Amino acid sequence: xxxxxxxxxxxxxxxxxxxxxxxxxxxxxxxxxxxxxxxxxxxxxxxxxxxxxxxxxxxxxxxxxxxxxxxxxxxxxxxxxxxxxxxxxxxxxxxxxxxxxxxxxxxxxxxxxxxxxxxxxxxxxxxxxxxxxxxxxxxxxxxxxxxxxxxxxxxxxxxxxxxxxxxxxxxxxxxxxxxxxxxxxxxxxxxxxxxxxxxxxxxxxxxxxxxxxxxxxxxxxxxxxxxxxxxxxxxxxxxxxxxxxxxxxxxxxxxxxxxxxxxxxxxxxxxxxxxxxxxxxxxxxxxxxxxxxxxxxxxxxxxxxxxxxxxxxxxxxxxxx
Amino acid sequence: xxxxxxxxxxxxxxxxxxxxxxxxxxxxxxxxxxxxxxxxxxxxxxxxxxxxxxxxxxxxxxxxxxxxxxxxxxxxxxxxxxxxxxxxxxxxxxxxxxxxxxxxxxxxxxxxxxxxxxxxxxxxxxxxxxxxxxxxxxxxxxxxxxxxxxxxxxxxxxxxxxxxxxxxxxxxxxxxxxxxxxxxxxxxxxxxxxxxxxxxxxxxxxxxxxxxxxxxxxxxxxxxxxxxxxxxxxxxxxxxxxxxxxxxxxxxxxxxxxxxxxxxxxxxxxxxxxxxxxxxxxxxxxxxxxxxxxxxxxxxxxxxxx
Numbered sequence: 001x002x003x004x005x006x007x008x009x010x011x012x013x014x015x016x017x018x019x020x021x022x023x024x025x026x027x028x029x030x031x032x033x034x035x036x037x038x039x040x041x042x043x044x045x046x047x048x049x050x051x052x053x054x055x056x057x058x059x060x061x062x063x064x065x066x067x068x069x070x071x072x073x074x075x076x077x078x079x080x081x082x083x084x085x086x087x088x089x090x091x092x093x094x095x096x097x098x099x100x101x102x103x104x105x106x107x108x109x110x111x112x113x114x115x116x117x118x119x120x121x122x123x124x125x126x127x128x129x130x131x132x133x134x135x136x137x138x139x140x141x142x143x144x145x146x147x148x149x150x151x152x153x154x155x156x157x158x159x160x161x162x163x164x165x166x167x168x169x170x171x172x173x174x175x176x177x178x179x180x181x182x183x184x185x186x187x188x189x190x191x192x193x194x195x196x197x198x199x200x201x202x203x204x205x206x207x208x209x210x211x212x213x214x215x216x217x218x219x220x221x222x223x224x225x226x227x228x229x230x231x232x233x234x235x236x237x238x239x240x241x242x243x244x245x246x247x248x249x250x251x252x253x254x255x256x257x258x259x260x261x262x263x264x265x266x267x268x269x270x271x272x273x274x275x276x277x278x279x280x281x282x283x284x285x286x287x288x289x290x291x292x293x294x295x296x297x298x299x300x301x302x303x304x305x306x307x308x309x310x311x312x313x314x315x316x317x318x319x320x321x
Numbered sequence: 322x323x324x325x326x327x328x329x330x331x332x333x334x335x336x337x338x339x340x341x342x343x344x345x346x347x348x349x350x351x352x353x354x355x356x357x358x359x360x361x362x363x364x365x366x367x368x369x370x371x372x373x374x375x376x377x378x379x380x381x382x383x384x385x386x387x388x389x390x391x392x393x394x395x396x397x398x399x400x401x402x403x404x405x406x407x408x409x410x411x412x413x414x415x416x417x418x419x420x421x422x423x424x425x426x427x428x429x430x431x432x433x434x435x436x437x438x439x440x441x442x443x444x445x446x447x448x449x450x451x452x453x454x455x456x457x458x459x460x461x462x463x464x465x466x467x468x469x470x471x472x473x474x475x476x477x478x479x480x481x482x483x484x485x486x487x488x489x490x491x492x493x494x495x496x497x498x499x500x501x502x503x504x505x506x507x508x509x510x511x512x513x514x515x516x517x518x519x520x521x522x523x524x525x526x527x528x529x530x531x532x533x534x535x536x537x538x539x540x541x542x543x544x545x546x547x548x549x550x551x552x553x554x555x556x557x558x559x560x561x562x563x564x565x566x567x568x569x570x571x572x573x574x575x576x577x578x579x580x581x582x583x584x585x586x587x588x589x590x591x592x593x594x595x596x597x598x599x600x601x602x603x604x605x606x607x608x609x610x611x612x613x614x615x616x617x618x619x620x621x622x623x624x625x626x627x
Contacts, residue, residue, distance in 0.1 A: 103515035
């Protein structure tokens with residue numbers, strides 16, 4: 001039983017132009033996407049910049065309006081504001097933002113920032129609330145004194161942990177993490193990700209982890225999707241995608257992961273060039289006339305793995321590597 | 322024990338504030354201390370404002386406004402009139418003090434009114450955007466093409482027996498637009514920041530987001546705009562009074578005194594009638610403007626000199 005289900009989601013932005021400012025076309029940020037997240041799991045969403053992954057995240061938490069499609073939570077369609085209000089949806093679904101500085105109001109103390117969702121969704125007395133905030137700061141490894149400070153007094157990693165504390169303050173069921181660590185350096189990334197995993201274990205929270213970092217997603221997620229041009233190209237488990245990639249886009253993406261072993265450098269370069277050449281030669285076959293990604297089809301021999309492969313393609317039979 | 326805990330927290334709080342970035346008040350303070358002109362201006366403006374407000378309590382207005390044609394146009398220093406008397410034998414100094422108080426109070430209430438309208442309308446327009454923004458901005462455009470002085474004069478000359486409060490409302494109705502536009506642009510720059518989105522996902526209502534989250538972030542700009550609006554509104558009121566369409570006849574204004582300069586004969590023969598008022602007005606508006614400029618620099622880090 002999945003906690004949230006995204007069905008045929010489309011988010012199109014109109015392009016206006018001409019003398020009468022009429023709609024000339026659409027930017028299809030998200031174009032017919034399906035996705036479901038299980039309780040307690042971390043679902044990965046990978047894609048390059050501008051592929052529409054953040055738009056999916058924002059639509060799920062309800063700050064972006066979909067053009068069509070539905071998001072089902074507890075049997076209700078939460079793309080409608082009325083249903084969101086009725087379910088107190090945002091108590092259960094929260095978000096962690098990429099830019100930790102701009103996501104914290106510079107004029108508010110940490111205390112007020114973390115307590116904001118609590119004040120809106122739960123009725124707690126001042127002392128209870130204070131206690132909860134201290135508890136939350138403790139969970140993300142921040143000293144209690146930081147309650148009375150302002151966001152600019154902290155480093156990027158600390159601010160991101162404050163963002164996490166705010167997101168978990170109402171004990172949500174799902175947190176959309178929009179590139180939570182891509183603005184942090186490597187050691188701090190690991191620290192923040194570990195806090196996220198601890199919290200997941202403690203409260204049984206599901207994460208939708210949006211990232212362009214293949215390593216981070218591999219570390220965190222069991223199931224994941226690869227996204228480009230507003231569409232999913234490949235959906236599957238970690239093993240399906242990292243070990244048996246089907247789509248040329250996925251292959252190209254995986255080939256771009258650097259290898260720390262310098263001995264294989266020349267072979268890696270050769271492999272990368274081969275993948276790149278293949279991508280350039282066959283690109284037309286993998287996308288339709290309008291450069292749209294094809295529909296997802298099940299990959300033979302697996303019930304979790306889907307890829308947007310062309311109708312007849314000998315390469316599919318050959319499999320990944 | 323609890324006391325100790327509390328003072329410790331207070332300590333931490335203060336330490337935290339001073340160590341990293343100074344508070345808004347501190348930046349303003351520093352900017353003014355650094356700029357000698359701004360400091361002098363602040364004191365001069367405060368002196369004029371306080372002197373006229375406190376001084377007017379000691380002046381008997383009925384006596385001040387008793388016509389005494391035998392003593393008209395007395396020279397300064399004659400018969401106990403320090404700055405002389407005018408056409409109707411009014412004491413110029415007393416008239417100036419009460420007039421300055423009236424003009425300043427008009428300016429302050431106008432500035433408060435205009436800022437409030439500007440913040441409210443501008444924020445609503447920017448935050449909701451789309452069709453709301455379109456409609457509000459077209460209304461603003463409509464008011465902008467009305468020549469404000471002419472419009473007020475026309476309405477005042479039709480309207481018999483208007484009170485100073487009516488005049489304030491009328492003047493505000495003709496001059497709220499530029500502040501509204503400024504507030505809209507400031508709110509637009511904040512609207513799509515992540516902290517606003519975070520507040521939305523935290524379940525905070527729109528009005529609370531507008532006035533509790535966005536407003537504090539642009540408060541410095543509001544203070545700055547307030548001072549500049551104040552100066553220009555005092556000028557506007559004085560202009561109207563000078564032209565004879567300002568405050569009702571029995572209510573003195575600086576502009577009434579400056580009005581004597583409108584008659585060439587009076588202007589040359591009785592300079593004490595209009596000169597003190599003019600000097601007071603120039604000093605007051607210039608010093609408010611200087612102070613406002615310092616505030617503006619404090620609000621915008623790139624313009625700061627301290």
